[in-house]
Amino acid sequence: MHNMTATVAFTPERLEKVKEIIGRYPEGKQKSALLPVLHLAQEQHGWVSSETMDYVAELLNIQPVEVYEVATFYTMFHLEPVGKHVIEYCRTGPCCTMGGEEVYAHLRERLGIETGETTADGKFTIKEVECLAACGWGPCFQIREKYYMHLTNQKVDEIIDELSK
Amino acid sequence: MAESIKILTEHFHQEGIEKLDVYKKHGGYAGLEKALKTMSPEQVVEEVKTSGVRGRGGAGFPMGMKWGFLAKPEGVPRYLVCNGDESEPGTFKDHYLMMKCPHLLIEGMIISSFALGANTSFIYVRGELMYVINILEKAIAEAKAAGYLGKNILGTGFDLELVVQPGGGAYICGEETALLESLEGKRGNPRNKPPFPAVKGLYQCPTVVNNVESIATTPWIMLNGGEAYSKIGIGRSTGTKLISASGHVKNPGVYEIELGLPVEEFIYSDQYLGGIREGHDLKAVVAGGSSVPILPKHLILKTAAGEPRLMSYESLSEGGFASGTMLGSGGFIAMDETTCIVRNTWNFARFYRHESCGQCSPCREGTGWMEKVLYRLEHGKGNERDIDLLVDVAKKIEGNTICPLGDAAAWPVASAIRHFREEFEWHVRHPELAIAPGAVFNKETEAVLN
Ligand SMILES: Cc1cc2nc3c(=O)[nH]c(=O)nc-3n(C[C@H](O)[C@H](O)[C@H](O)COP(=O)(O)O)c2cc1C
Ligand code: SF4
Ligand code: FES
Numbered sequence: 001m002h003n004m005t006a007t008v009a010f011t012p013e014r015l016e017k018v019k020e021i022i023g024r025y026p027e028g029k030q031k032s033a034l035l036p037v038l039h040l041a042q043e044q045h046g047w048v049s050s051e052t053m054d055y056v057a058e059l060l061n062i063q064p065v066e067v068y069e070v071a072t073f074y075t076m077f078h079l080e081p082v083g084k085h086v087i088e089y090c091r092t093g094p095c096c097t098m099g100g101e102e103v104y105a106h107l108r109e110r111l112g113i114e115t116g117e118t119t120a121d122g123k124f125t126i127k128e129v130e131c132l133a134a135c136g137w138g139p140c141f142q143i144r145e146k147y148y149m150h151l152t153n154q155k156v157d158e159i160i161d162e163l164s165k
Numbered sequence: 166m167a168e169s170i171k172i173l174t175e176h177f178h179q180e181g182i183e184k185l186d187v188y189k190k191h192g193g194y195a196g197l198e199k200a201l202k203t204m205s206p207e208q209v210v211e212e213v214k215t216s217g218v219r220g221r222g223g224a225g226f227p228m229g230m231k232w233g234f235l236a237k238p239e240g241v242p243r244y245l246v247c248n249g250d251e252s253e254p255g256t257f258k259d260h261y262l263m264m265k266c267p268h269l270l271i272e273g274m275i276i277s278s279f280a281l282g283a284n285t286s287f288i289y290v291r292g293e294l295m296y297v298i299n300i301l302e303k304a305i306a307e308a309k310a311a312g313y314l315g316k317n318i319l320g321t322g323f324d325l326e327l328v329v330q331p332g333g334g335a336y337i338c339g340e341e342t343a344l345l346e347s348l349e350g351k352r353g354n355p356r357n358k359p360p361f362p363a364v365k366g367l368y369q370c371p372t373v374v375n376n377v378e379s380i381a382t383t384p385w386i387m388l389n390g391g392e393a394y395s396k397i398g399i400g401r402s403t404g405t406k407l408i409s410a411s412g413h414v415k416n417p418g419v420y421e422i423e424l425g426l427p428v429e430e431f432i433y434s435d436q437y438l439g440g441i442r443e444g445h446d447l448k449a450v451v452a453g454g455s456s457v458p459i460l461p462k463h464l465i466l467k468t469a470a471g472e473p474r475l476m477s478y479e480s481l482s483e484g485g486f487a488s489g490t491m492l493g494s495g496g497f498i499a500m501d502e503t504t505c506i507v508r509n510t511w512n513f514a515r516f517y518r519h520e521s522c523g524q525c526s527p528c529r530e531g532t533g534w535m536e537k538v539l540y541r542l543e544h545g546k547g548n549e550r551d552i553d554l555l556v557d558v559a560k561k562i563e564g565n566t567i568c569p570l571g572d573a574a575a576w577p578v579a580s581a582i583r584h585f586r587e588e589f590e591w592h593v594r595h596p597e598l599a600i601a602p603g604a605v606f607n608k609e610t611e612a613v614l615n
Contacts, residue, residue, distance in 0.1 A: 024328045026242070026285070029368060031350035035333050039292065066350075073352040074333025076292050088293075092254045093455060093512045094411040094498050130336065130516050131254040131455075132293055135496070136410055136417035145295040 047078040083118040083125035092131040095138035185307040188268040196384030209280035215391030217403035222376030234363040236371040249290040250339035254455035255496025258407035259377035261419040267304035273380040292331040336520035341374040355568035399425030402477035413501040415439030445501035453493020456573035458580030510581040511539035517574035528571040531562040545599030
């Protein structure tokens with residue numbers, strides 16, 4: 001158990017950040033820090049394991065189940081290991097209107113994987129997401145904080161080439 | 166309309182406008198100085214009431230009136246929460262505003278918090294926009310260093326802390342009570358109303374929730390007065406509105422328009438969307454985000470009575486649901502004749518099924534059902550009865566749920582069938598021409614079907 005905690009523990013900088021985040025809310029309302037802290041956890045580990053959730057519960061002094069129910073509700077949290085680059089592809093109407101489905105087919109073909117899968121070399125995972133609030137700049141996908149917009153087949157190839165280096 | 170008035174975006178093209186000194190050089194924080202130094206909170210509320218500005222998040226409720234409802238029990242903190250969840254398909258204006266000019270929102274938040282007597286205020290931004298959250302946090306640090314935030318702002322005795330809160334990926338958290346739940350670190354399940362947030366909101370304290378664009382109008386209103394604002398626009402649709410345009414137009418993007426602009430001018434003038442892409446013709450428009458009824462070309466350009474349709478709350482809803490729609494959040498999606506309405510409706514239905522929080526059965530079951538039937542039709546496996554079944558399911562969801570997501574899911578389906586029924590029938594009569602089952606966009610829906 002102790003070893004587990006050691007592997008999911010935050011870096012000292014992130015622990016500082018957690019303290020700062022908790023301080024943003026009124027006394028006793030530290031549960032409000034849950035979403036920002038889960039984002040920090042995912043930033044560090046790439047995904048959110050149940051050990052990580054237990055650790056977050058301990059940090060915020062709440063029950064583990066309170067973390068599980070939240071982490072499973074919000075789609076941004078990866079509850080299983082993912083590839084190095086998670087491509088979150090917008091599948092919603094306006095992007096499709098702008099050619100999103102064709103470009104998505106090309107992306108899957110290029111990587112040789114389907115939605116939810118990870119490439120054999122562990123570099124890429126593709127997920128489908130709903131509207132990313134970039135509809136007029138679509139088709140689009142997101143990798144971590146970065147938005148990739150006005151996608152075409154050629155642009156997808158360039159992005160994948162660049163990230164494969 | 167001749168020169169278009171820019172209230173929000175006038176200085177957006179200035180290099181470095183995201184920085185405090187550049188923003189100030191172009192008149193930034195002057196509205197705040199005026200409000201905090203020369204006005205009382207009540208006077209600020211009055212100016213906003215006079216302006217007639219209506220909430221820009223979708224429902225169009227008058228902002229000053231909402232502020233007037235805020236309960237003020239002795240010794241209980243009050244909160245202002247800004248709604249930057251922006252997840253309604255077709256809508257990307259708040260994203261644009263916050264990314265381009267974070268100080269405009271921050272200035273508006275300080276003015277609005279002052280008016281409402283809030284000393285801690287939140288900006289809830291969808292978690293996908295982490296880069297925008299970073300931009301906002303940087304700007305907040307600048308504002309704090311300049312004495313616009315923190316203790317005793319500008320020596321007026323007013324204290325304010327501004328917190329940016331990330332969401333986690335859930336459309337439903339744009340609904341104001343779900344947003345409050347989310348901000349408390351819970352699942353985004355909408356609350357039963359009453360009590361309304363104005364009485365019991367964040368941490369069970371009186372709370373106002375307003376959209377990003379709504380809040381961003383306050384610096385201009387402070388500086389120029391509510392009266393001046395009320396003279397812009399048309400009738401009860403005062404002021405300007407950010408419209409995010411997508412789809413088959415020449416120039417998609419975010420536009421600030423004066424309310425009352427004719428839809429035809431908005432679509433075809435080079436100043437705005439520049440018309441439909443080369444060689445194609447407009448077929449249908451979703452004027453206010455995916456939740457509002459879709460209209461065919463002839464009904465978006467003109468009302469059923471033959472009047473030119475205007476970009477205003479009243480004109481767009483003229484004719485009710487029989488022949489009208491809504492301004493909603495201003496997500497304007499234009500589709501040309503290559504668009505399959507059945508496919509688009511299925512796509513939206515899938516969205517609502519995916520985003521339903523699952524609390525009430527008409528929404529949870531109904532959205533899944535509509536998606537399934539639409540998928541069947543789109544893939545050449547439907548029958549004539551399916552079309553009426555869809556109408557029936559949509560009717561049973563409408564008005565029978567805790568929050569308006571149920572209605573939002575039902576309207577696109579009901580309106581698509583109302584205006585494009587023959588296209589649904591065509592899919593039934595020509596199953597062999599409907600899209601090949603091999604061309605499924607994803608596996609998830611097939612799983613739903615089986
Ligand atoms: C399902 C659903 C999603 C919503 N999403 C948003 C949103 O992303 N942004 C927003 O400002 N309002 C959204 N709203 C409306 C809010 O509930 C609320 O009316 C609004 O934030 C109030 O601000 P306003 O009066 O300034 O428009 C949504 C409503 C529903 C039912
Ligand atoms: S209408 Fe849908 S989203 Fe709203 S509370 Fe009910 S189940 Fe949840
Ligand atoms: S539909 Fe893709 S970003 Fe909105």
